[in-house]
Amino acid sequence: xxxxxxxxxxxxxxxxxxxxxxxxxxxxxxxxxxxxxxxxxxxxxxxxxxxxxxxxxxxxxxxxxxxxxxxxxxxxxxxxxxxxxxxxxxxxxxxxxxxxxxxxxxxxxxxxxxxxxxxxxxxxxxxxxxxxxxxxxxxxxxxxxxxxxxxxxxxxxxxxxxxxxxxxxxxxxxxxxxxxxxxxxxxxxxxxxxxxxxxxxxxxxxxxxxxxxxxxxxxxxxxxxxxxxxxxxxxxxxxxxxxxxxxxxxxxxxxxxxxxxxxxxxxxxxxxxxxxxxxxxxxxxxxxxxxxxxxxxxxxxxxxxxxxxxxxxxxxxxxxxxxxxxxxxxxxxxxxxxxxxxxxxxxxxxxxxxxxxxxxxxxxxxxxxxxxxxxxxxxxxxxxxxxxxxxxxxxxxxxxxxxxxxxxxxxxxxxxxxxxxxxxxxxxxxxxxxxxxxxxxxxxxxxxxxxxxxxxxxxxxxxxxxxxxxxxxxxxxxxxxxxxxxxxxxxxxxxxxxxxxxxxxxxxxxxxxxxxxxxxxxxxxxxxxxxxxxxxxxxxxxxxxxxxxxxxxxxxxxxxxxxxxxxxxxxxxxxxxxxxxxxxxxxxxxxxxxxxxxxxxxxxxxxxxxxxxxxxxxxxxxxxxxxxxxxxxxxxxxxxxxxxxxxxxxxxxxxxxxxxxxxxxxxxxxxxxxxxxxxxxxxxxxxxxxxxxxxxxxxxxxxxxxxxxxxxxxxxxxxxxxxxxxxxxxxxxxxxxxxxxxxxxxxxxxxxxxxxxxxxxxxxxxxxxxxxxxxxxxxxxxxxxxxxxxxxxxxxxxxxxxxxxxxxxxxxxxxxxxxxxxxxxxxxxxxxxxxxxxxxxxxxxxxxxxxxxxxxxxxxxxxxxxxxxxxxxxxxxxxxxxxxxxxxxxxxxxxxxxxxxxx
Numbered sequence: 006x007x008x009x010x011x012x013x014x015x016x017x018x019x020x021x022x023x024x025x026x027x028x029x030x031x032x033x034x035x036x037x038x039x040x041x042x043x044x045x046x047x048x049x050x051x052x053x054x055x056x057x058x059x060x061x062x063x064x065x066x067x068x069x070x071x072x073x074x075x076x077x078x079x080x081x082x083x084x085x086x087x088x089x090x091x092x093x094x095x096x097x098x099x100x101x102x103x104x105x106x107x108x109x110x111x112x113x114x115x116x117x118x119x120x121x122x123x124x125x126x127x128x129x130x131x132x133x134x135x136x137x138x139x140x141x142x143x144x145x146x147x148x149x150x151x152x153x154x155x156x157x158x159x160x161x162x163x164x165x166x167x168x169x170x171x172x173x174x175x176x177x178x179x180x181x182x183x184x185x186x187x188x189x190x191x192x193x194x195x196x197x198x199x200x201x202x203x204x205x206x207x208x209x210x211x212x213x214x215x216x217x218x219x220x221x222x223x224x225x226x227x228x229x230x231x232x233x234x235x236x237x238x239x240x241x242x243x244x245x246x247x248x249x250x251x252x253x254x255x256x257x258x259x260x261x262x263x264x265x266x267x268x269x270x271x272x273x274x275x276x277x278x279x280x281x282x283x284x285x286x287x288x289x290x291x292x293x294x295x296x297x298x299x300x301x302x303x304x305x306x307x308x309x310x311x312x313x314x315x316x317x318x319x320x321x322x323x324x325x326x327x328x329x330x331x332x333x334x335x336x337x338x339x340x341x342x343x344x345x346x347x348x349x350x351x352x353x354x355x356x357x358x359x360x361x362x363x364x365x366x367x368x369x370x371x372x373x374x375x376x377x378x379x380x381x382x383x384x385x386x387x388x389x390x391x392x393x394x395x396x397x398x399x400x401x402x403x404x405x406x407x408x409x410x411x412x413x414x415x416x417x418x419x420x421x422x423x424x425x426x427x428x429x430x431x432x433x434x435x436x437x438x439x440x441x442x443x444x445x446x447x448x449x450x451x452x453x454x455x456x457x458x459x460x461x462x463x464x465x466x467x468x469x470x471x472x473x474x475x476x477x478x479x480x481x482x483x484x485x486x487x488x489x490x491x492x493x494x495x496x497x498x499x500x501x502x503x504x505x506x507x508x509x510x511x512x513x514x515x516x517x518x519x520x521x522x523x524x525x526x527x528x529x530x531x532x533x534x535x536x537x538x539x540x541x542x543x544x545x546x547x548x549x550x551x552x553x554x555x556x557x558x559x560x561x562x563x564x565x566x567x568x569x570x571x572x573x574x575x576x577x578x579x580x581x582x583x584x585x586x587x588x589x590x591x592x593x594x595x596x597x598x599x600x601x602x603x604x605x606x607x608x609x610x611x612x613x614x615x616x617x618x619x620x621x622x623x624x625x626x627x628x629x630x631x632x633x634x635x636x637x638x639x640x641x642x643x644x645x646x647x648x649x650x651x652x653x654x655x656x657x658x659x660x661x662x663x664x665x666x667x668x669x670x671x672x673x674x675x676x677x678x679x680x681x682x683x684x685x686x687x688x689x690x691x692x693x694x695x696x697x698x699x700x701x702x703x704x705x706x707x708x709x710x711x712x713x714x715x716x717x718x719x720x721x722x723x724x725x726x727x728x729x730x731x732x733x734x735x736x737x738x739x740x741x742x743x744x745x746x747x748x749x750x751x752x753x754x755x756x757x758x759x760x761x762x763x764x765x766x767x768x769x770x771x772x773x774x775x776x777x778x779x780x781x782x783x784x785x786x787x788x789x790x791x792x793x794x795x796x797x798x799x800x801x802x803x804x805x806x807x808x809x810x811x812x813x814x815x816x817x818x819x820x821x822x823x824x825x826x827x828x829x830x831x832x833x834x835x836x837x838x839x840x841x842x843x844x845x846x847x848x849x850x851x852x853x854x855x856x857x858x859x860x861x862x863x864x865x866x867x868x869x870x871x872x873x874x875x876x877x878x879x880x881x882x883x884x885x886x887x888x889x890x891x892x893x894x895x896x897x898x899x900x901x902x903x904x905x906x907x908x
Contacts (some may be wrong), residue, residue: 017072022049024076031080038084039139042077046140049073050108054284058304063107063280064273070106071097077140078114079175085133089126093118094176098167099145103236107279109143109289115171116148117180143289151184158188162202165194166240196245200345204338207237215610221465221472223327225275225282226291230331232279235272238337245345259340261405264333271330278323281305293323298467312528316467324463324474332447336408340401343367357389368393369400376410380418383407384427384454387445391437399444407448414453425546428454432512436491439484442519446480457523457538464526472609475525481607482518486511486599500622501602504595513552514596516543517559518603536561559596562587566601570620571859572829572868575627576681578640579822584624585631594632598625616716616745616762646676652684653691660692670694673752677823681748681855682760686718690758694722704788706781716745719780721759723788725751727874729759730853731794731843732787737763738840740783747856751876794844811864813895815888819878820870825854826879828869828887832895834860842867845890849883850874 017024022045030041053066053073075097083090099113100106114137116130130148137144149157158165168188173181190196211229214220226232242248246257251268254260260268281304282290285297293301302319309315347365354362360375360382361368368390375382386403390396399407418424431441445451452459461475471478488494489505508514516539524534536557543553565587573580588594601621606613631640650671657667670691679687689709697705704723721733730749737744746762765776811833818827830842839858846853855870873879879887 017069017076021052021069022073022076027076027080031084038081039136042081043140046073046077046142054108057280057284062273063276066280067107067276068104070108071101071104074101074106074112074142075174077142078112078137081136081140082133082175085136086126086129089123089129090175091177092123092126093130094178094180095174096171096181097174098171102167102171104172107276107283107289109283109286111145111289112137112142113167114144114146114174115167116146117154117177117184118148118150119177119180120150120152151180151187154184155187155193159193162194162199162206165199166203169240169243190244194244196241197345199244200241200341203237203240204342207234207338217473217477222292222294223323224292225278225323225327228327230327230329230334232272232275234330234334235268238268238334241338241341241345245341259344260337264337267329267333271326271333274323274326277305293320313526314467317465317526320465320467321463321474324465328463332408332449335447336401336404339367339398339404343401357393361386361389363393363396364400366395366397367400368396368398369403370406373402373406376406376413380410380413381421381423381427383411383414383450384424384431384445387441387450388427388431388434390444391431391434391441394437399448404448407450411449411453414450419454419545424454429512429546432515438515439480439487442480442483446476452476455519455523455542458519460527461523461525466525473607475522478607479519479522482521482600482603483515485603485606486514486518489599489603498602501599505599508595510552513548513556514559514599516556517563517596517600520556520560521563521600521604532561532563555593555596558593559600562597563600563604566597566621566624567605570617570624572857572866574820574823574855574857574870575620575624577820577823578642578645578680581624581627581631582636582639585628586636588628588632589636591629591632594625594628616764642676642680646679649679649682649684649687653679653687656684656688657691660688662692662695666695667691673754673756674758675750675753678750678752678758681750686720686760690720690722693720697722704785706784706788708777708780716762716764719761719763719784721757721761721784721788723757723759725755725757727850727852728792728794728847729757729788731840731847733759733761733784734843735794735840736780736784736787737761738837740780741765742780743860744839744856744858746858747853749853749855751852794847813892815891817879817884817888823854823870824876824878825870825872826884828871830865830867830869830891832865834865835895838865838895839867841894842869842891845887845894846871849887849890851879851883851887852876 027041027045030036031038050070053070057063057066078095082095086093094117096102096115096117097104097113098115100110101113106112118126118130134144134146137146154164154168158168165188168184171181171185186192190199194202210227210233214224214228217229220228224231239251242251242254242259246253246259248254248257251260251265255262255265278293278301279291281301282293282297285300285304290297298320299316302316305319307315307318310318343365350365352365354364354369356362356371357368360371360379362371363369368386370376370382379385386399386407390399432438434441442451445454446458446462452462458476458479461479464475465471466475473481486505489498489502490508490511495502505511505514520535520539520542522531522535523538524531527534539560540553540557543556544550548556565584569575569580569584575581575584585594588597598621602613602618605617634640654664654667658664682690689707693705693707697703704721707720707722708717709720710717719737721729723729730747734744734747742763742765744761744763748760750758752758811831813832814830816829818829820827832838845851850873852872852874853869854872857868859866859868871879873883
């Protein structure tokens with residue numbers, strides 16, 4: 006059965022396929038049937054594609070292509086089987102069985118054969134399948150007796166589903182009818198069994214997509230809310246209710262006419278995209294890959310606007326349609342569950358209040374006019390579910406009433422003190438906050454209550470950094486914040502949970518999470534605009550002006566901590582003093598720290614790692630210390646150096662190093678060294694330098710996996726030369742290692758202490774002896790000959806990166822306190838980028854003192870603290886030359902790799 010059928014049969018027009026002319030051509034004795042049918046199918050596909058591009062909707066073309074395929078395979082069948090054409094039955098299954106074929110869809114066929122096949126049938130079937138491939142049909146086929154159909158369908162719900170929606174094309178129809186009877190719900194997979202199995206199958210499928218449709222490259226067929234969810238509704242309707250189409254469910258009062266229209270429009274929209282996607286890809290493709298998104302947006306008529314790209318507008322519409330379909334799927338499956346699984350259970354309802362009751366574990370209204378008489382009850386519903394966690398869900402009839410009444414949430418509703426009180430109560434509950442907000446969003450309540458949230462619903466950002474739509478990301482931020490306050494999750498982030506436990510009003514933090522990105526897509530600074538929205542919302546909901554300003558501050562500053570940790574030298578006391586002044590007190594710091602971690606973790610599941618965790622924790626601890634000292638008492642650099650040296654001496658003493666030995670090594674180290682390294686690292690370096698002894702003229706390379714800083718540290722001690730940084734990063738590049746951080750310290754006696762934090766390929770972990778030996782050998786070999794700079798490797802950009810054009814930016818600044826220049830490089834991520842930077846620095850005689858390396862999606866955002874060969878800040882001429890070289894190199898490299906010319 007077509008999930009949302011328009012018509013059970015579709016007639017072919019002669020322009021698409023002239024069947025009389027085709028039959029006449031096939032009767033010609035010198036005609037090769039496979040060649041003729043291949044040409045016929047190709048011409049029909051070209052005609053269908055042309056009609057689509059001229060504006061004919063896919064809803065008209067999809068059944069036409071299935072009808073064309075019927076015409077082709079039904080003519081090939083008797084040619085191959087001759088006298089045996091009526092002893093077996095050829096049937097369409099899958100989407101083809103429903104009469105739905107897109108340009109790249111597989112043609113799924115089932116051949117039903119008698120229990121005792123006649124001689125010659127097998128060879129005829131082999132010839133038929135072979136010629137299908139000759140015709141150019143991507144065929145999936147099975148050959149089964151009726152007994153085998155029953156056996157396979159009994160074991161596999163997918164086979165049972167395929168048989169259920171199959172239809173005969175040509176051959177012995179009696180075999181087909183016998184198969185249908187043998188595999189019907191009275192024999193195998195009764196209605197309840199079928200529903201439970203398909204529901205479990207859908208839940209498993211949704212889990213493969215992390216229960217969200219909102220991914221960068223969604224699958225429009227398999228993702229939640231996709232075409233497969235529409236099929237699911239149709240399959241259950243056919244199996245349990247013997248419905249020929251979803252129109253029958255309207256007659257049975259399971260579906261309203263408006264809901265059917267929503268399903269139909271959603272399916273037609275997805276069909277249009279899938280039809281276009283197959284044409285653009287030239288094959289079957291159900292993933293909306295970056296390769297196709299911009300072209301599809303253009304085909305569908307979207308144009309770039311001031312603050313929104315055409316592709317973002319197109320994808321937002323897609324995500325909103327998917328969301329509506331997901332809501333309908335959930336409601337209808339809930340209704341199926343009540344009707345099919347609980348039909349025989351009669352249970353007295355448990356009254357919660359005069360508006361709501363619980364029956365069979367599901368909350369429902371006590372009267373269908375509840376939301377009309379008491380609109381605020383649309384919020385009360387979700388609060389009651391929080392307060393009664395045993396409630397399993399919302400009754401389908403109540404979900405339908407929510408859908409019918411949610412437009413009552415207007416300005417008058419938002420001014421209602423009862424509604425405002427209920428919303429704040431939801432945020433103040435001891436548990437269930439995340440579930441409540443998600444349910445409110447799923448059922449379209451949250452976006453109506455907070456109109457600004459409705460504007461970010463389904464909004465994507467066309468980059469590789471934000472893997473979820475803004476609304477999904479926002480709710481994940483709130484979820485991450487909430488988990489910090491739930492005792493059973495304390496073991497995930499114990500220190501963060503400890504801080505959360507000290508918050509006087511955690512609901513302020515949740516409000517900041519809810520509003521931190523709410524102004525995205527409007528133009529301007531989304532942090533500033535979002536802060537204004539947050540302040541107004543909090544004021545409207547009865548919060549004190551101090552609390553309103555506090556939430557607005559969190560929204561305004563929500564990027565500050567991550568930017569400071571990733572782009573600035575947080576070992577510099579001046580940087581910490583400046584950041585501490587922005588915080589003002591420990592309460593602001595605590596809240597911002599929690600919000601920052603929750604935000605990063607909700608951006609991309611792979612973005613959060615121990616390196617970022619360490620960066621933020623170090624910034625938090627240094628800032629907390631500065632705040633404890635008092636903002637009027639800046640951190641004394643000499644005091645920090647003395648503390649670091651004192652702790653390191655204790656560690657070295659425990660390792661047996663005499664204090665005079667330590668003093669002899671340290672006498673050439675500058676204060677910067679002790680500021681930038683922990684006592685443990687200082688002790689590690691010192692002991693290794695001492696152990697090297699007379700061999701210190703050779704480069705010393707130390708490797709320590711899983712350091713406190715959250716990555717593998719590679720420490721290099723060697724004579725200072727101009728090209729050390731370039732050589733080291735080239736070595737890491739050749740080894741396939743990603744650099745996260747670089748610290749370069751020069752001693753007063755002409756040596757350099759270089760430390761790199763790196764991430765290795767998971768397949769070659771640095772905790773293996775062989776891998777560490779390979780790293781040492783490569784770096785030592787390069788450092789022995791500093792004049793021979795290796796050529797940085799280039800390569801073809803990964804598929805995803807090719808679709809983004811990040812203009813290269815080079816900006817210089819002054820770090821006067823440390824007498825050095827800062828240089829920020831923003832460019833498209835590409836293979837060998839840092840090695841290329843190192844070579845350019847070497848050409849210009851640039852020395853790197855420190856580096857902060859960050860790859861954010863498709864963008865490289867790296868900050869270098871540099872000097873000239875005399876350890877002085879760069880003059881204007883050197884900056885201009887360096888900028889020109891960097892711009893020229895990376896723009897040219899990006900063009901080459903986007904074309905795929907790299908080697």
